[in-house]
Amino acid sequence: MHTSPTVVRRLALVTLLALAAGTAQAQAYPAKPVRVVVNFAPGGAADQIARAVGQPLQEALGQPVVIDNKSGSGGNIGGAEVAKAASDGYTLLMSSGGMVSVNPHIYRKMSFDPMKALTPVAAAARVSVYLVTRPEFPARNVAEFLAHAKARPDQLTFGSPGNGSSPHLAAEMMNSQAGLQTRHVPYRGAAPALTDLLAGQIDFLLDPGVALPHVQAGKLKLLAVGGPQRSPLFPDVPTLDESGLRGFDADTVFGFYAPAGTPKAVVERLNSEINRILALPAVRERITALGGVPAPMTPEEFGAKAGEDSVRFGEIIRARNIVGD
CATH class of the missing domain: 3.40.190.150 (Bordetella uptake gene, domain 1)
Incomplete structure (x- = not known):
């Protein structure tokens, strides 16, 4: 089908105007x-x-x-x-x-x-998420933590920002891979869950990072990182993958x-x-x-x-x- 030069010019003009409008919109944004x-x-x-x-x-x-x-x-x-x-x-x-x-x-x-x-x-x-507990929790590393939890099925509690949040899924991944039974306590955010961990109302968190200042201050204990790489903040702390839960990645x-x-x-x-x-x-x-x-x-x-x-x-x-x- 033959397209007349006039139609071609009109189509080109429409295209140019559309492009100009998009550019103007980007330049005008935000007003x-x-x-x-x-x-x-x-x-x-x-x-x-x-x-x-x-x-x-x-x-x-x-x-x-x-x-x-x-x-x-x-x-x-x-x-x-x-x-x-x-x-x-x-x-x-x-x-x-x-x-x-x-x-x-x-x-x-x-x-x-x-x-x-x-x-x-x-x-x-x-x-990433970080496996954190209180200093008095009777485990110095992941192996001891898993052994302690395994010996107490359905007794240990963990918090999260809510059902299906990445910390919740990370804990469920750990439960599944390590054969643990721990109880989930959902909160309306990571900060309220952290508050209850510090207060001793729950036993551990797979924390999305808000607890790390408390780890650095000695108020909490960091056992492992839940991502594929170690944290540059804590280069000596192993990942859960390194600690025996092969392929663990909750990032x-x-x-x-x-x-x-x-x-x-x-x-x-x-x-x-x-x-x-x-x-x-x-x-x-x-x-x-x-x-x-x-x-x-x-x-x-x-x-x-x-x-x-x-x-x-x-x-x-x-x-x-x-x-x-």
Whole structure:
């Protein structure tokens, strides 16, 4: 079929105008404050990472970046709020990877599909979990901890930020692989779980990093790292893999999401700024202090990682019959 030169020129003009509009939109964004919904309680890893990135992001965008904690239901409450927000880049979500890659496996009914209702913007940090107990707990290493727990089936308790959270799944992975029976106590965030560990209300945590200052202060004892690599903060502390639980990896990626349909130019602007911010020494130090590692990715890489984690965690969820609150 022959296309006339006039039609070709018109199509070219439309394409140029569309590109110009996208560029103008990216340049004009943002024209008002940006709200970052954190779907876990204040003080937890997601909250601390959001605040570490939020201040330099505010400077880069030239608009206030407001952190708004909306915890509950394993992150679903905050996630749903962002999923139904306008797709204009003014409402973002900071979440652990669990809300996207885990919750669809454990909640029979969700008001939204994270993979469809949200678009990945920028990964922020790869976060490990850390096996921590109180100093008086009668175990000096993982082998002694496992032996102690095995001799007391269903007696030891562990906390987590909620059913299906990465610390919960990490503990269930450990239970499954080591043949333990320990009892789960869910909280509305990592910080409340840490408070109860310090108070002696629970026996141990697979902590996402918020307990590490207490380890450094001698108020808690760190037995192992739940990721594939040792922590640079504690190079002498082995991983669970090194301690006999071969292949153990409970790491998750925390990051920023936007409502589906957010303009590509806006997503790319945010991704570029956040990746740059992750290289700032002060931000790197803050994330490292949490036991995490900055993890800059493209939006596409971030989305692919969420898909891979969904497969990995889905296996333990089905094996342990884990369901949401």
